[in-house]
Amino acid sequence: MNENWMALKELGENRMSAVGAVIIVFLVFVAFFAPYLAPHDPLKQNLGKRLLAPNGEYPFGTDELGRCIFSRVLYGTRISLEIGVVVVVITALVGTILGGVSGYCGGIVDEIIMRAVDIVLAFPSIILALVIAGLLGPGLFNVILALAVTHWPAYTRLVRGMTLSVKEKEFVEAARALRASSFYILRRHILPNCINPVIVLATLGIAHTIIFAAALSFLGLGIQPPTPEWGSMLKAGIPYLRSAPFLTFFPGIMIMITVLAFNFLGDGLRDTLDPRAKEMLMMRK
Amino acid sequence: MSLLRIEGLRVYFNARGRIVKANNGVDLDIRENEILGLIGETGCGKSILGRAIMGLLSENVEVGGRIIYKGENLLDLSEDRMRQIRGREIAMMLQNPSTSLNPVLTVGEQIAEVYRCHNDATREEAKRKASNMLELVGVDSKRMCEYPHQFSGGMKQRVMIAIGLALNPRILIADEPTTGLDSSMKNQVLDLMSELIRSRDMSMLLITHDLGVARRMCDRIAVMYAGELVEIAPAEKILSEPKHPYTQGLLDSLPRMGLKPIPGASPSLSSPPRGCKYHPRCRYKGDECSEKHPDMIRLGDSYVRCILYKNDKSKA
Numbered sequence: 302m303n304e305n306w307m308a309l310k311e312l313g314e315n316r317m318s319a320v321g322a323v324i325i326v327f328l329v330f331v332a333f334f335a336p337y338l339a340p341h342d343p344l345k346q347n348l349g350k351r352l353l354a355p356n357g358e359y360p361f362g363t364d365e366l367g368r369c370i371f372s373r374v375l376y377g378t379r380i381s382l383e384i385g386v387v388v389v390v391i392t393a394l395v396g397t398i399l400g401g402v403s404g405y406c407g408g409i410v411d412e413i414i415m416r417a418v419d420i421v422l423a424f425p426s427i428i429l430a431l432v433i434a435g436l437l438g439p440g441l442f443n444v445i446l447a448l449a450v451t452h453w454p455a456y457t458r459l460v461r462g463m464t465l466s467v468k469e470k471e472f473v474e475a476a477r478a479l480r481a482s483s484f485y486i487l488r489r490h491i492l493p494n495c496i497n498p499v500i501v502l503a504t505l506g507i508a509h510t511i512i513f514a515a516a517l518s519f520l521g522l523g524i525q526p527p528t529p530e531w532g533s534m535l536k537a538g539i540p541y542l543r544s545a546p547f548l549t550f551f552p553g554i555m556i557m558i559t560v561l562a563f564n565f566l567g568d569g570l571r572d573t574l575d576p577r578a579k580e581m582l583m584m585r586k
Numbered sequence: 587m588s589l590l591r592i593e594g595l596r597v598y599f600n601a602r603g604r605i606v607k608a609n610n611g612v613d614l615d616i617r618e619n620e621i622l623g624l625i626g627e628t629g630c631g632k633s634i635l636g637r638a639i640m641g642l643l644s645e646n647v648e649v650g651g652r653i654i655y656k657g658e659n660l661l662d663l664s665e666d667r668m669r670q671i672r673g674r675e676i677a678m679m680l681q682n683p684s685t686s687l688n689p690v691l692t693v694g695e696q697i698a699e700v701y702r703c704h705n706d707a708t709r710e711e712a713k714r715k716a717s718n719m720l721e722l723v724g725v726d727s728k729r730m731c732e733y734p735h736q737f738s739g740g741m742k743q744r745v746m747i748a749i750g751l752a753l754n755p756r757i758l759i760a761d762e763p764t765t766g767l768d769s770s771m772k773n774q775v776l777d778l779m780s781e782l783i784r785s786r787d788m789s790m791l792l793i794t795h796d797l798g799v800a801r802r803m804c805d806r807i808a809v810m811y812a813g814e815l816v817e818i819a820p821a822e823k824i825l826s827e828p829k830h831p832y833t834q835g836l837l838d839s840l841p842r843m844g845l846k847p848i849p850g851a852s853p854s855l856s857s858p859p860r861g862c863k864y865h866p867r868c869r870y871k872g873d874e875c876s877e878k879h880p881d882m883i884r885l886g887d888s889y890v891r892c893i894l895y896k897n898d899k900s901k902a
Contacts, residue, residue, distance in 0.1 A: 471685040478640050478680070479673040479749065481703050489699070493690045 311573050318569020324562035332378040339372035343529045352545045362547040364537065373529035374551050380441070380530050381559060384514045385507040388448040393503045395449070396456025397492065403457065404464025405487050415461070418454040426451040427516065434522040444523045448510055459502060463495035470494075497574040504570055508563035515556050531556050588615035589789050590639070590676075590757060594651035597634050597643065604856040608634040610813040612651070613882065616757060621783060621790045623804035623821065625797060625836070627852050631813040632793045633681070636759045639791075640678050641668045674704060677755040681762045683742035687734040693745050694720070694730030700752040719748040723778060740771040744778070751782055758783065761793045776802055797840060801825055809833050812853050812863040819888035829890040831868045862892070870894060 313319050331338060340358070347367035355362040361370035403414040421429070433447035467473070468491055476486050517523035518532030526533055531552040538548030597609035608631040616622050626632050637643050639653055641660060653660040655675065660668065672678075680686040687696060697716035701707040707715060717727035723744040734742060743763065750758050763779065764772040780803050783790050794800055800807050800821065807824045809817040809832065817830040828834045835848035850867040853859055859866055865875035874893055883895045 471680050471682055472688040474642060475678075475680050475686040475746075475749075476688075476699075477642060477672070478678040479700050479703060480669040480671075481699070482669065485703065489691070490688050494688070 312569055315569040315572060317565040318572075321562040321565030321567075321569065324558060325566060328378055328382060328559060328562065331375055332382050335375045335379055339369070339375045341369035341372045343368060343372040343376045344527050345369075352541065352548075354545070355547055361551045362545070364534070364548050365541060365545075368527075370534075370547065370551055373534060374531070374555055376529040377531045377534065377552060377555065378559075380524060380528065381511050381514065381556075384441070384445060384448070385511045385563075388445055388452065388510045388514075389503050389506045391445070391449045392453040392506065393456050393499055396453040397460045397495070397499055399453070400457040400460025400462075401464050401487050401492050401495070404461040405468055405483065405491060411461075414457065418457050421451065421454045424451075427513070430513065430517060431520065431522060434517055439522050439525050441524060444514055444517055447517070448513055452506065452510065455502060455506070456499060459498055460492075460495050463498065464491050467491045467494045498571075501567055501571040501574060504563055504567035508560040508567065511563070512556065512560055587618045589618045589655070590616040591654040592635075592639070592651070593654065595635070595638060595653065596648070596650040597631070597638050598648040598650075600646065600648070601856065606856045607813050607858070608855055609638065612810075612813075612815055614808055614815060614818065616789050616791055617806075618789060619784075619787055620805040621780065621792055621803050623800035623807040624791060624793045624810060625795060625800050625807060626810035628795060629855070630810045630852060631855070632795075632810050633761050635810075636678060636761050636791065636793050639759060640672060640676065641665075642678075673700060673755065674753045675755055676757045676759065677750045677753065678759040679746050679750045679761060679763055681765055683739060683746045684734070684766070686746060687742060689734055692731050692733055693737065696734075697745065697748050697752060700749055704753060706753070715752070716748075719752055720745070722751075722782070723748045739766050740775060743767060743771075743775050747775070747779060747782070751786070751788075754786060755788065757789045757791065759791045759793070762795070763792070764794070764796065764799055772799070773802075779803070797825075797836060809836070812858050813855055814863060814891065815882070815889075816864065816891045817889065819890075823888060829885065829888060829895065830864075830892050831870055831894075832864050835867070 312322075340360075345368060347363070350359075350363050350367040351365055353359055353363040353367075359369050359371060361374060364370055364373070399414050403411045430447040430451045433450055434443055437443040437446065473486055473490055476490055481490075514523055515530070515532030515535070518530050519536045521536065524530035524533055526537065534552040535549050538545070538552070541548050592612055592614045595609050595612040596607070599606040599608055612635060614622075624632050624635065634643070638649055639660065641663070643649060649661055651661070655671070660671070663671070687693070691699075694713065694716050697719055698709075698712035701712035701715055702709070706712070713730075717730055720727045720730060725741060725744050725748075729737070734745075737745065746763075750760070760779065764775060767775060776799060779790070792800065792803055804821045807819065807821050808815050809824070809830065811832050817824065817828070817833050819829070824833060825837065828837055832848070837843055838846045839848060848867055853863060853866070859876070861874075861876040861878055862868070862871075862880050865871045868875065872893075878893070880891050880893045880896075882889050882891050885895060885898060
């Protein structure tokens with residue numbers, strides 16, 4: 302308990318990660334209470350009020366169909382965070398388990414899993430995701446699937462490497478000397494010792510996933526209109542880039558802020574949780 | 587009565603084409619209610635012997651001979667069967683307490699784990715038993731919820747003892763239980779161990795390179811050199827009248843005996859010398875020593891592997 306508090310305090314003292322954490326808390330708040338915070342229905346069209354510049358009634362202006370951009374941006378937070386978190390939870394879980402099994406069992410199992418990792422990594426991930434989303438058709442579920450399929454290998458490699466080093470530790474042999482089974486050792490002794498870098502990678506992974514999901518939507522293979530999503534809002538705003546830049550500016554800035562926040566937090570977490578990275582930082586100072 | 591009998595144990599490692607004979611024809615028995623010391627230099631194969639008994643050597647290691655426990659050869663048992671023996675029948679304490687405890691689990695969890703692994707207890711019971719064990723080894727059970735890094739070396743070693751003894755095994759194999767402890771702590775830990783072992787009618791195989799530790803604890807002592815046993819004798823006898831030249835050399839190298847080191851270095855286990863493995867360093871060596879590998883010779887209740895004694899032998 303004590304130690305967790307210390308780590309948290311250390312994290313708070315790192316200004317960047319504190320900023321990141323505050324922004325993330327704020328974004329989560331927005332996502333939860335979007336229906337109460339949004340001044341308008343994000344789907345309601347009002348062709349009489351198209352492409353209005355930001356004003357009192359419409360803080361971020363209106364889009365080409367007269368919808369309130371502010372409300373749409375708020376609702377967009379929901380989808381982006383949802384995709385980010387769901388994809389990262391799935392990939393981290395699958396990747397960690399596969400990595401642990403791969404590193405612990407070794408031999409043919411390791412070979413199979415690692416070659417699968419190589420195959421997935423051999424494709425540029427955006428292309429692979431495009432193919433999957435293209436084949437399955439657009440939609441929230443398919444976006445999540447496409448992202449999950451392309452993003453698990455990073456965790457698998459990381460955890461496999463950690464497992465290889467942790468499994469040689471004496472406490473693993475000690476546990477074997479007490480009759481613990483392989484599965485038990487993996488679950489209780491090895492994986493908990495690998496968790497810190499996974500947390501760091503997962504935090505940075507949320508940022509990456511959000512950009513990726515926005516990119517898919519921007520290319521028309523992600524979340525479909527009229528659902529308010531930042532990537533598809535960007536796409537819809539392209540024709541009006543000169544005449545009504547606020548169509549693209551606000552969703553763009555939201556993507557940037559969100560990604561930055563997760564990156565800040567991830568960097569801070571890495572400094573706190575990974576002593577080696579911290580040492581390197583100290584040396585640089 | 588012998589509780590565990592090792593017959594002709596061979597442990598060969600294959601290190602890039604070279605065969606390393608870490609144990610070569612070891613015969614040894616652990617009797618009931620005894621503390622048997624296994625002493626020898628670093629790298630002579632003592633720890634390997636302990637791991638071989640526990641079946642903890644990796645699969646690519648060639649293990650031969652027999653290890654008989656309760657009428658069964660442990661080397662033939664399936665992994666499942668072996669797991670039932672580990673911890674409950676034969677337990678092992680590894681060399682280094684600071685690396686033998688998992689840094690991310692609390693001390694209490696790690697003791698309770700022993701009971702949980704053997705399906706002996708519910709979570710609550712395991713926790714209660716763990717706290718009893720902790721008190722037994724002289725650690726305040728309030729410290730159950732602390733992590734290993736909050737414990738000193740001696741305290742960690744006490745936790746290791748608690749884990750080793752948790753299921754009342756018949757035999758405890760302790761591999762260098764006092765490495766990294768200062769001498770007052772060392773004595774405390776050793777006294778605690780021998781008291782607990784004696785009071786529970788257990789046997790112990792104490793692996794150490796420290797003659798002082800062996801003298802303090804053991805009933806019998808076996809001396810290992812380059813993968814072979816060279817002398818087995820009751821503790822007081824081996825210390826007062828050592829037979830094998832290597833044992834004599836070990837005793838002479840103790841500070842109070844004049845700190846005289848044995849000349850030379852211990853041989854490589856992959857290409858040991860012909861004949862008696864000790865002969866290049868031996869002050870009594872004769873022509874025969876480099877030719878013929880000596881057999882174990884029985885002298886009353888001791889055994890020695892040296893041709894100096896071949897005339898008063900009754901061969902074992």
